[in-house]
Amino acid sequence: MAAEPSKDLLARIAAAYGTTAPTAIVEEGTTTSFRRGDGKLLRQYQSPDRFSIRIDYSTGSEARVMVGEKAWQQGAPANPMLRGAIALQVARIALPWNMLAKRSSLVDLGPVPAGGHAIEFPLEEQLKLVVEVDPASGRILRSRGIYRMGEGTMEFATAYSDFRTVNGRLHAAREEHYAMGQHTGYSVIEKVSYPRDLPDSAFKP
Template sequence: MIRLFTSISLALLLVSSLHAEKVAEKDALLLNMIQAYGGKTALEQASSYIQHWRVLRAADGTEGKETRRVTLPKRLYVDLRYPDKEEIRVLEGTVGIKIFGKHAKKQVFGPMLDAMKLQLLRVYNPLQLKKVSDRIEMTREKEGYILKFVKNGVECDYYVNPKNYHIEKTVGKLKMGPNTMEFVTLYKDFVKQNTVLMPGTEVKYAGGVNTATNRLIDTEFVRLKKVSKHRYERI
């Protein structure tokens, strides 16, 4: 009985030690990522921004433009315009709105809402990931690190290059009935925008099919002041 108790105690101690080592490795990775992306102070000041992108639709080569407004960790506004199509997506927490053209506006649910949640998770920077590190699962593969984060029923996996600590790919996983669909984004051409590292190119895939390529035009960081519980204004 004493031997059994000792064996169990040693096993528990080993599991606890391995868990602590993995947590320490994850924290060190996130700190290195924060430094690579410009540092804690710069990322804190860059939690809200507006970006303009050139978009090339992969299906037919049509060029469009995208305006993206981000306020981490809960708000996302995307205005996507092609010559033959216009669409605005607005996410506020867990509430999603789609606007088609000038008048068609509706609240979305299910996979459409989950797709918006995933869009927001894809733009989380390393500092934002550090704030939720207790909910992140880290694994190490041959090509680098994978950080798995699940929020509001949506999973996003961040693939981190161990050489430069850049997030070079995200894989979003959405439940569609009994199936799971993957949305992959590749990040390239990293550039400093007001001391903060940003990808200059995004290549997007849905279900293994290339859908679009975004190329960054500019980024404007926005300082905000709180007006009410759910509303902010630019300073």
């Protein structure tokens, strides 16, 4: 039977990011897509299952929303694969606290060649995250979202750097994005806030 991550490792993650999970998160910044160019980024999250992301590029906007089991892109219902991609974004925005809240479902995968320690975080039947943690600091260095499609898989990875603390909670100010091993762009988080709650309009498809 697969082992759960050690209590010491989970304690270091909690100590690094803050033990009190936020009820809401707002992230503002910029995204650079190697396909679409530079865009203005806004992510909003309300625990446990409401999320929206909007990126305004010079060529147009990209908008995704998830509320519970339902997800939309550009106001239209998302297909299963796109819904899985949005579910990964929901898990990532509050990743340390989402992991710690479901610690009994975590699987210890052991050390990885880059020097971190890998933890598997199941999300849904066909969807999981493999999270790589620096065992010394408790910081999350990379997350790999893996979506199973029949006999194959799709993988979307994010590498985290430039860690900063706001209101006692740690976050990565820079994210490098990858799809199927290809570097697709990066995001710079310029502002993070943790309001008590957000209006329903923040999650309108």
